[in-house]
Each structure stands twice: as structure tokens, then as C-alpha cells.
Amino acid sequence: MIPVESEASSKDGVKIIYVAKENILQFLKEKKDEGFDYLLMITGIDYKDHLEVVYHLLSSKSGERLVVKAKTDGEIDSVTSLWKGANWHERETWDLLGIKFNGHPNLKRILLAEGWVGHPLRKDYPMDKKQYVNLKEDGDDTVSFEKKEGY
Amino acid sequence: MSDNILVTTLDEALRWGTGKSLWPFTFGLACCALEMMSAMGSDYDWARFGSDVFRDSPRHSDLMIVSGTVTKKMAPRIRRLYDQMAFPKFVISMGACASAGGPYVRGYSVVDGVDQVVPVDVYIYGCPPRPESLIKALKLLQDRIADGKVKH
Amino acid sequence: MQDKIVEVNFGPQHPSTHGVLRVKVKLDGEVIVDAQPVIGYLHRNAEKLSEMGYYPKAQIYVDRLDYAAALNMELGFVLSAEKLMDIQVPDRALWIRMMMVELNRIASHFIWLGTHGLDMGMLSPFFYCFREREKVFRILDEITGSRLLYNYFAIGGVYSDVTPKSLEMIKTWLSDFDKNLTEIENIFKKSYIYVARTRGTGKLSLDDTISYGVTGPMLRAAGKKWDLRKNRPYLHYDQINFDVPSQQAGDVYARMLVRIEEMHQSARIVAQVLEKLPAGDFYNKKYSKPMLVRIKATGESYIPTESPKGEFGIYLVGDGSAIPYRFRIRSPSFANLSAAPAMLIGYKIADMTATLSSMDPVFGEVDR
Numbered sequence: 001m002i003p004v005e006s007e008a009s010s011k012d013g014v015k016i017i018y019v020a021k022e023n024i025l026q027f028l029k030e031k032k033d034e035g036f037d038y039l040l041m042i043t044g045i046d047y048k049d050h051l052e053v054v055y056h057l058l059s060s061k062s063g064e065r066l067v068v069k070a071k072t073d074g075e076i077d078s079v080t081s082l083w084k085g086a087n088w089h090e091r092e093t094w095d096l097l098g099i100k101f102n103g104h105p106n107l108k109r110i111l112l113a114e115g116w117v118g119h120p121l122r123k124d125y126p127m128d129k130k131q132y133v134n135l136k137e138d139g140d141d142t143v144s145f146e147k148k149e150g151y
Numbered sequence: 152m153s154d155n156i157l158v159t160t161l162d163e164a165l166r167w168g169t170g171k172s173l174w175p176f177t178f179g180l181a182c183c184a185l186e187m188m189s190a191m192g193s194d195y196d197w198a199r200f201g202s203d204v205f206r207d208s209p210r211h212s213d214l215m216i217v218s219g220t221v222t223k224k225m226a227p228r229i230r231r232l233y234d235q236m237a238f239p240k241f242v243i244s245m246g247a248c249a250s251a252g253g254p255y256v257r258g259y260s261v262v263d264g265v266d267q268v269v270p271v272d273v274y275i276y277g278c279p280p281r282p283e284s285l286i287k288a289l290k291l292l293q294d295r296i297a298d299g300k301v302k303h
Numbered sequence: 304m305q306d307k308i309v310e311v312n313f314g315p316q317h318p319s320t321h322g323v324l325r326v327k328v329k330l331d332g333e334v335i336v337d338a339q340p341v342i343g344y345l346h347r348n349a350e351k352l353s354e355m356g357y358y359p360k361a362q363i364y365v366d367r368l369d370y371a372a373a374l375n376m377e378l379g380f381v382l383s384a385e386k387l388m389d390i391q392v393p394d395r396a397l398w399i400r401m402m403m404v405e406l407n408r409i410a411s412h413f414i415w416l417g418t419h420g421l422d423m424g425m426l427s428p429f430f431y432c433f434r435e436r437e438k439v440f441r442i443l444d445e446i447t448g449s450r451l452l453y454n455y456f457a458i459g460g461v462y463s464d465v466t467p468k469s470l471e472m473i474k475t476w477l478s479d480f481d482k483n484l485t486e487i488e489n490i491f492k493k494s495y496i497y498v499a500r501t502r503g504t505g506k507l508s509l510d511d512t513i514s515y516g517v518t519g520p521m522l523r524a525a526g527k528k529w530d531l532r533k534n535r536p537y538l539h540y541d542q543i544n545f546d547v548p549s550q551q552a553g554d555v556y557a558r559m560l561v562r563i564e565e566m567h568q569s570a571r572i573v574a575q576v577l578e579k580l581p582a583g584d585f586y587n588k589k590y591s592k593p594m595l596v597r598i599k600a601t602g603e604s605y606i607p608t609e610s611p612k613g614e615f616g617i618y619l620v621g622d623g624s625a626i627p628y629r630f631r632i633r634s635p636s637f638a639n640l641s642a643a644p645a646m647l648i649g650y651k652i653a654d655m656t657a658t659l660s661s662m663d664p665v666f667g668e669v670d671r
């Protein structure tokens with residue numbers, strides 16, 4: 001059994017469990033064996049002094065739901081070995097929030113252009129500093145801060 | 152006899168023909184694309200106005216309807232598609248997003264207006280514009296082509 | 304002769320990608336050996352913008368997620384927000400919401416059916432479907448004042464009441480809906496070419512479906528009777544009779560059958576709502592101006608709803624101010640599309656359009 005750091009409940013009555021980030025892979029594996037076969041989403045929250053990774057689980061047999069959270073400073077283990085769907089969710093969380101998933105097979109930007117600077121959903125992302133994207137001959141993107149270099 | 156002869160310049164005849172046989176490019180970006188589809192669908196049927204054949208390749212078409220939000224990642228690709236179209240070519244910017252960034256203008260990944268990417272002939276407001284507006288834009292474009300005001 | 308792998312780039316502008324999807328395909332002859340979807344061409348920073356304004360303001364971005372079924376998106380948002388702020392909603396509003404959501408689901412499935420026909424080389428269903436869809440739109444237009452993006456649901460109720468005239472319109476429309484839909488259905492079912500091209504194409508096993516987090520009609524087509532309207536009822540779905548269609552095959556044909564049956568069931572729900580619609584307020588009178596709701600909220604909430612594409616919900620985290628601290632969209636198409644490689648690899652390139660369109664991706668929602 002993996003120790004649980006603390007428990008809480010969300011407004012819609014779903015249990016929230018906090019786990020240490022070292023144990024997250026092990027803990028989710030346990031939960032998956034217990035019947036939580038669906039990984040609905042992985043996301044992150046930027047609390048300025050730390051980041052939190054949030055996993056929403058669902059058991060398709062009982063219909064039960066569970067939220068698992070882990071505090072991190074920007075790195076956590078990937079759960080792609082447990083759920084195939086975790087792949088894109090983790091890439092998105094890396095793209096927009098800059099949380100690194102160790103052991104992910106292909107941790108690249110998914111929504112923004114490759115080469116983008118910064119992670120926009122961070123609270124300190126500079127919204128006034130515009131970036132411009134252009135296309136290279138081979139179809140890849142280039143990103144620059146100069147307006148004349150792209151759109 | 153004189154009733155059956157139409158005297159015109161070659162230029163005018165060409166302009167008349169261009170305006171009445173616009174071939175739009177099937178190219179949907181976002182929500183506005185659904186209204187574009189409605190305009191070509193049963194109820195609105197804009198084939199009535201001489202713009203019948205939606206073409207799937209930029210090289211076959213001469214009207215680009217930019218229907219939706221232009222993101223920074225998509226903008227260079229729109230430019231490339233525009234460059235691939237054959238002359239003469241026209242652009243209708245459909246909706247608030249394509250015209251000026253729309254509700255997303257304050258964001259980090261949206262281009263504020265497709266006119267920064269390709270030259271635009273007709274803008275339509277609305278979010279989304281109703282199919283009637285699109286038909287009006289088409290008529291406007293045809294009139295302007297016939298008057299020789301649009302040159303590309 | 305040596306095997307040669309050819310790389311083909313598909314999109315982001317392609318008539319059968321339903322928007323701006325790009326797929327990098329590797330081919331061995333005609334067979335797909337690798338397929339990698341590339342997304343993000345419609346990334347409109349909806350989450351960031353929603354975290355920059357008051358709660359009601361986020362609704363315009365929610366509207367534009369799945370633009371084919373905007374009311375379903377709004378429902379996910381208002382339910383979550385009401386839970387977070389503990390706002391009560393009058394009964395009449397709940398029933399109106401239920402009716403509107405089902406009407407919008409029908410419109411969304413009609414778009415899918417029409418464009419799916421186009422992708423399979425059938426032009427006529429497109430025109431039939433758009434004819435029927437316009438009928439739904441006329442009703443929605445009458446009630447909400449807008450055709451595609453409504454901004455009709457509000458935190459605390461709905462913006463305007465349904466009028467007797469619009470109810471009359473719905474009744475007239477319902478009277479021949481099933482007949483018209485069956486007519487369209489038969490175009491698909493009786494087309495030998497369509498059936499031959501879609502039976503056994505784009506199969507996704509139930510295990511893979513669950514592992515990829517795929518929900519909605521695609522899950523039901525793979526053999527699991529799972530519908531949040533039945534399994535975790537919200538609004539008043541527990542007081543209504545309807546069936547959840549499901550199929551075993553998990554291929555493109557099964558998805559078509561499931562979606563068409565869902566439309567019949569949605570019409571059934573609308574008919575029952577018309578009978579049961581109670582009188583009363585359509586809006587919680589405590590909040591007289593819905594757009595100006597400035598309620599400070601803490602905690603978090605996520606109410607899953609069954610959108611036409613699958614499980615949709617908004618994960619809201621409040622920090623005690625009137626602005627959402629974290630606004631995360633769980634979008635069904637995103638998860639569904641991530642399963643694309645499993646459905647494409649091993650099939651012929653000609654099956655690709657069928658498989659991609661059977662997923663019904665809407666890019667406003669995939670890229671957000």
C-alpha cells in the first residue's frame with residue numbers, strides 16, 4: 001500500500017487524494033488494478049510556488065470517480081505504461097504548463113509550434129510578449145520574437 | 152439583327168465571366184466553416200448565385216473563404232495555400248476571427264486578422280455570420296469584379 | 304524487390320479531415336504502417352482566456368469548443384460552475400436545458416452524418432441532412448436568437464423562456480422527424496458500396512477503447528453500454544425513458560448505427576420533455592443579470608456530461624475570487640483522436656477517410 005498524504009473532497013462529492021510524487025506511478029497502478037480503468041484526463045495547476053498534477057480516474061464498472069493529485073516542482077513520472085491515452089494528455093501538460101514527465105516516449109509540444117518559448121498556462125507567462133510562427137521548406141515550424149519573421 | 156449582337160470589350164467580358172464562375176476552395180478552419188457549409192447546403196444553396204463548384208485543391212479554385220480563427224501555427228500554411236491558387240484569386244474573410252481576431256484577440260496564439268497573411272477583398276462581420284451574409288459577400292465580390300475594382 | 308516505405312503528409316488542409324488535422328502517414332504499398340496525427344492548428348488559447356475573466360465570461364469560449372453542439376458545451380460549463388458556487392436552478396430551466404441539449408445533439412449528428420456521407424463519396428445524404436438540420440436550427444433560432452453559437456444557458460438558468468410558438472414548432476418538427484431520419488438512414492444502409500467500405504474498417508477493440516480514454520458513441524459502438532445520462536444522471540434524465548444504443552463490432556459501420564439510433568432516442572427525449580415541462584421561473588431570480596454574476600468561489604468541481612462526442616466536462620478550480628483559477632476542459636474529441644493510430648495502422652490508405660470521419664472530431668474541441 002502506498003501511503004496517502006491527505007484526503008479531501010471536491011464540491012461535486014468526488015474524493016481527492018494527495019500522494020507523494022515519487023509514488024504516483026505505483027499508486028495509480030494500484031488504483032488501476034482496483035478497477036479504475038479509465039484515465040479521463042491529466043492536467044496541472046500552477047500554484048506559483050509549486051505545481052500540482054491532477055489525474056481524473058473513472059471506474060467503468062461501478063461508475064465511481066477519483067481525483068489523484070501530486071505536488072511537484074516540475075517533474076513527475078509518466079504513466080504512459082498504464083494507459084495509452086496518457087500520452088497526449090502528458091504532452092499537453094508539458095506544452096502548456098511545463099511539467100516534465102520522466103519516461104514519456106515522445107515528450108514534445110503538441111498544441112503550440114515546436115520551438116515556442118515558455119508555457120502559457122503558467123501564471124507568470126508574459127502575455128504581452130508576442131511570438132511569431134513561420135514555416136520552413138520541409139514543413140517544420142520556426143518561432144521568433146520578430147514580427148517580420150512570421151505571422 | 153441588332154437585338155442579338157452584344158458589343159463589349161474583351162476586358163469586360165472576361166470580368167463578367169470571372170465574377171459569375173467563382174470556384175471556392177473547400178477550406179474550413181473553425182466554427183464559421185459550419186455556416187459556410189450551411190450556405191452551400193440545401194436551404195441556402197448558394198450555387199444559385201454562380202458559385203457552384205467547391206474544389207478540394209487550391210490549384211483548381213479562385214476564391215478562398217477564410218472561415219474561422221487563424222492561429223499562428225496555421226497562418227503560414229494559409230499563405231502557402233493562397234500562393235498555390237491560380238490567378239485571378241479572391242479572398243473573403245468570414246467572421247470576426249478572420250477579420251480581426253474575434254473573441255480570441257487577446258490570446259497568445261491567434262493572429263489578429265487574416266489580412267496580415269493574405270490580401271482580403273471582402274470582410275464579413277458576425278460570429279458566426281449567417282449564411283445570408285456570406286451570400287451577400289459573394290454578390291458584393293461579383294459586383295466589384297464586374298466593376299473592375301478588384302484586381303489581382 | 305525491396306519493400307519501400309513512403310511517407311505521405313495528409314492535411315492540415317484536406318477535405319476529409321473535418322477541419323485542420325494533419326496526419327503523417329507511412330505507407331507500405333497501400334497499407335498504412337504508421338500514422339501520427341499532428342494537432343494544434345486551431346489552438347485558440349480558450350483555457351488561458353477563461354482564466355483571465357469572470358466566470359460568466361468564460362462561457363463564450365466554452366460555446367466555441369465543439370461548435371457543432373454549442374449547447375452541450377455550455378451545459379458542461381454551467382453545471383460545473385453552479386456546483387462550485389452553490390447556485391440553485393429552477394426546475395423549468397432544467398427541463399428546458401434538457402430539451403435544448405437534445406435538439407443540439409440531433410443537429411450535431413446531422414452534420415456528422417452529412418459530412419460522413421461526403422467522405423464516403425455520397426453526395427445526396429449531405430443535402431438531406433442539411434435540410435433536416437436547418438429545421439432544427441429554425442427552432443433553436445426561434446428560442447435563442449442565434450443559429451450556431453447560442454450563449455443561451457446562463458449560470459442560474461437560461462437566458463430566455465421558450466414561447467408557445469416555439470413549442471408548437473417543435474411538435475410539428477417531431478411529427479415527421481423519425482420518418483425523415485429513416486429515409487436518410489436507408490441511403491446509408493442500403494448502399495452496397497457504403498456497407499462494403501465500412502464493415503470491418505477502423506476497428507478498435509474494447510480494451511484499447513478504454514485504455515485510450517475514448518468515450519461516447521465510439522465506446523458504445525465497441526460494445527459497452529455506457530452513457531452518462533443513464534449511468535450518472537444529471538438534469539432530469541432519470542425521469543425520462545430512453546434507450547442507450549450499442550453495437551459489438553467497433554467499426555465504422557457500427558458507429559454510424561449508434562449515432563443514428565441516438566438521434567431517434569434524442570427525439571424521444573424531446574417529446575417527453577414537451578409533455579413534462581413544468582411552469583415556473585426559467586431563471587434564478589436572485590441573479591437578475593446573468594452576465595454580471597460575480598460570485599467568489601473556492602474549491603473545485605467537475606461535472607461530467609454526455610456530449611455528442613463523449614464525456615465532456617469542465618474542471619474548475621476557484622481560489623476565492625470571482626475569476627476561475629484553473630479552467631481545464633476535458634474534451635472528448637481529444638481523447639478519441641489520440642486513438643487514431645490504433646484504428647489506422649494495418650488498414651489501406653483508402654480506409655483512412657472513413658475512419659477519420661467516423662471519429663467525428665471537432666477541432667475547436669481537440670485543440671481548444
Ligand code: SF4
Nearest residue numbers: 182219246247248278
Ligand atoms: S468568428 Fe466566431 S464563429 Fe467564426 S470562427 Fe471566430 S469564434 Fe467561430
